[in-house]
Amino acid sequence: MAPVVTRLALVSGVLAVFLPFAARAALLDWETLADDPESYIGKPVEVIGYCAEDGDAGGYRCSTEGDLYIATPDIKPDFAKRKIEENCGGLDVVERSDFCRAKISFTPRSVSTAKDLEPDKTITVIATDIATLKF
Numbered sequence: 001m002a003p004v005v006t007r008l009a010l011v012s013g014v015l016a017v018f019l020p021f022a023a024r025a026a027l028l029d030w031e032t033l034a035d036d037p038e039s040y041i042g043k044p045v046e047v048i049g050y051c052a053e054d055g056d057a058g059g060y061r062c063s064t065e066g067d068l069y070i071a072t073p074d075i076k077p078d079f080a081k082r083k084i085e086e087n088c089g090g091l092d093v094v095e096r097s098d099f100c101r102a103k104i105s106f107t108p109r110s111v112s113t114a115k116d117l118e119p120d121k122t123i124t125v126i127a128t129d130i131a132t133l134k135f
């Protein structure tokens with residue numbers, strides 16, 4: 001029995017190395033992530049949302065259907081970055097159409113709140129080093 005467990009562990013470890021980030025990330029609804037964002041620091045996650053260039057601040061900001069934003073200095077792949085820059089608006093107007101809707105894969109680095117992003121709302125902002133989008 002032990003050799004089977006060892007082989008299974010070896011195969012699982014090898015697969016984890018070769019699987020892309022998105023295949024290992026947990027797909028969450030925005031409410032789950034917003035309820036306890038600190039517990040996801042350093043863990044790969046995915047949410048559905050819409051991204052836009054972050055204007056003067058540089059980088060990108062992605063919004064969800066609720067009170068959760070993801071701030072990132074970079075987006076990959078290059079195709080997704082071009083699509084956002086050319087078709088999905090800037091931070092003042094995020095295009096919330098099916099065309100711009102994406103699965104956003106990232107690893108949270110830190111969490112803060114902001115009261116100036118949307119009128120009369122406190123927004124949870126999760127910072128990450130890079131986000132991968134899949135349309």
